[in-house]
Amino acid sequence: MGPYGDWLLEDTAAVCRDLDCGSAVYGEKRKDFPQSPVWWVSSDCVKKFAVRDCVYDSSSSSSSSSGLEVKCSDSVRLVSGPSLCSGSVQIWDQSWTWVCEGALDQQGAEVLCRELGCGAPSLLQGALSPLEQTFHCEGHESALMDCPRSGSETCSSGAAVNLTCSEPLRLVGGASRCAGTVEMRHRGEWRRMEPNRHWLLEDISASPVWGVLPYCVKKAAVRDCVDDYSSSFSSSSGLEVKCSDSVRLVSGPSLCSGSVQIWDQSWTWVCEGALDQQGAEVLCRELGCGAPSLLQGALSPLEQTFHCEGHESALMDCPRSGSETCSSGAAVNLTCSEPLRLVGGASRCAGTVEMRHRGEWRRMEPYGYNGPWVLEDTAAVLMFLLFFLRFSTPDG
Known part of the structure; x- marks a missing residue:
């Protein structure tokens, strides 16, 4: 074929x-x-x-x-989930049967995720109770069906355990769990990712890498985007990234807009009223965005969780007075401006364009393969400036 x-x-x-x-x-x-x-x-x-x-x-x-x-995988699968590493657990025992709630613990989940070529389990629902546990894994097994079993109870899909495994990526050599050189596990082997030149590269000792197609990762999981020819690649380049390790904005229209979540053993929602303007400024700066331009559900001091002075480098550095969690519908929504500004012009909407990247403000140098910089390119910049920077200070 x-x-x-x-x-x-x-x-x-x-x-x-x-x-x-x-x-x-x-x-x-x-x-x-x-x-x-x-x-x-x-x-x-x-x-x-x-x-x-x-x-x-x-x-x-x-x-x-x-x-x-x-x-x-010949004996286990995840079905009806949003991705290949998430869903309800089934095992093959003459036919496909559901694994029931309580039949799998954290070590069993780790074995299962590894068997499927995914990363560590990040969400395990209906499996925390040891009652009627079926699989007794130590964690080193290569397949879930290699673990000792103490029963073969089956159940309906509604009573099955749900598991989400992380994608098989990791960061090594960085200052925190969310910074460093990107490595990916593919075909059982961890290698650095070799990205296209349009990504940020750093020099590293030559060694085998997985070639990854950047246009592909915009629409598919990273492990789906390995270049066909990369099994024999060796390179001295790699991808260095930094992610915010304790806060993120989700379900928004851009990387600088969305509902606020913090990491506290797992990702939890920050509730309305838990964040004020100074806290929002800290959060936007931590994410590498500009000043906050829209803060919804966070203006009331009632039940405020974060008490920032505004100079902190991370939201989780601010004093806290509680750890209340809430549903996504009650979470605070935040829009930070894009990290652009105009300097040296006659008005706030004229001047030389500067962009903040990796913590440093620099002028923008137009560059591309599609010809000269045209007015529609300028319009795109002005759209960000006019929409996002209406409420920003010049040094946001």
Whole structure:
């Protein structure tokens, strides 16, 4: 079978589905097969239809040295979840059966996530009680079905344990758990990511890397975006990133806007009234954004959690007077301005454009492959400045 188009892990999941195997662990195009007739299969089609319904009619006379190599988990899978690393747990025992609430503990979840080629478990629902626990894992096992079992109770889907594993990424060598060089686990091996030149690169000792396609990660999980040719890559480049390790904005229209969450063993919502203007300024600065321009549900001092003076480098450095959590519907919403400003002009809407990046303000140098800087490019900059900076100070 010859894959046609960009083949992602979700496409491999369709093959595993049609084989009645478990979840997709990896799938990649190989180009080292003997030249022979193949069936060309559309990756877009298999997301919705059976694989056999996605063969190109014109491929009956096709010959190629490419083929698709896949690995599916043969005894466990996550179903009905938002991603390949999240869902309700099923095991293969003559047929696919649900794993019940309470049958799996944290160590069992770690084994299961590792078996599926995912990262560590980040959310385990319905599995914290030891009552009727089925799997007794020590954590080192390579497959969930290798763990000792004390029963085979089955249940309906509504009573099944739900598990979310993190994506198989990690940061190494940084100052915190959310800073450092990006490594990805693929086909059982941890390697640095080798990104396209449009990403920020740093010099590192040459070693094997996984090549990652930057256009792909905008719409798919990072592990779905490994370059087909990268299994033999060696490079002295790598991707250095820094993420905020204790606060984030979610479900917003941009990276500088959304509902506020903080990390306190897990991600929890910051409630209305828990944050004032000074706290919002600290938070926006921590995220590398400009000054807060819109703060909803946070103007009342009632039940205020964070008491910032405004000079702190991180929101969690501010004194706290409680740790109340709430639902997403009662969370505070914050919009920070984009890190742009105009300097040296006759008004606040004229001047030289400067951008704050990696903590430093610098002029912008127009650059691109599509010709000179045109008025529509200027309009995009002004849109940010006019919309976001209406309430910002010049040194925000």
